[in-house]
Amino acid sequence: MPDNFGRYFVNAIVAGLVGRIIGVVKTEYERAKVETAAKLKGIGIGVGLLVAAAAIGFFLLGVLxxxxxxxxxxxxxAWLAALTVGGAMLLIILILAGIGASMIKKNKDLTPQQSIDNIKAALPLVD
Structure with missing residues (x-):
């Protein structure tokens, strides 16, 4: 009987540990998906702003x-008015391009760092 008790005890501990590891990995996988989706959304907005800046830049060429x-x-x-409009369009292009580029730069790293840190904290054996 003592042999069976020890075996059951070890099996219960191993099963509990494996269950915890699986639970943490599943949770962090879901968090990683959410974090990556948020970063991709930021990149998409940045690319959209750069496309808008390029479209306005195309029309700026015609205005100039x-x-x-x-x-x-x-x-x-007539030309003073046209140059004024062109200058305003150039300012808008620079603002949109700056915001778009900063959003892409901010979100270019798609590594779900928070989830990786959480797994490392929960499972000290993983490095």
Whole structure:
């Protein structure tokens, strides 16, 4: 009887430990999926802002060309207005490109670091 008790005791401890490890890994896997999805969303927004900046930049080229033509054709009002609009569009492009680039830079590391740290803290044997 003592041999069976020891065997059951060891099996219960091993099963409990394995169950805990499996539970932690499953939980952290789900957290990793959520963390990665959030980072991908940030990258998507950054890319969208860069595309918007590129589209506005395309129209800026047309505005600046028009401004140059009008500047050569007349002396003041029309080309000055066109250059003002072009300058405002350039400012918008720079703002959107800066925000988009910073969002991509901030979220480019797709490693779910919080989940990895949680697993290392919960399971000291894992390194």
């Amino acid at each position: 060309i028009t401004a140059a033509i009008l500047g050569l054709a007349t002396v003041w009002p």
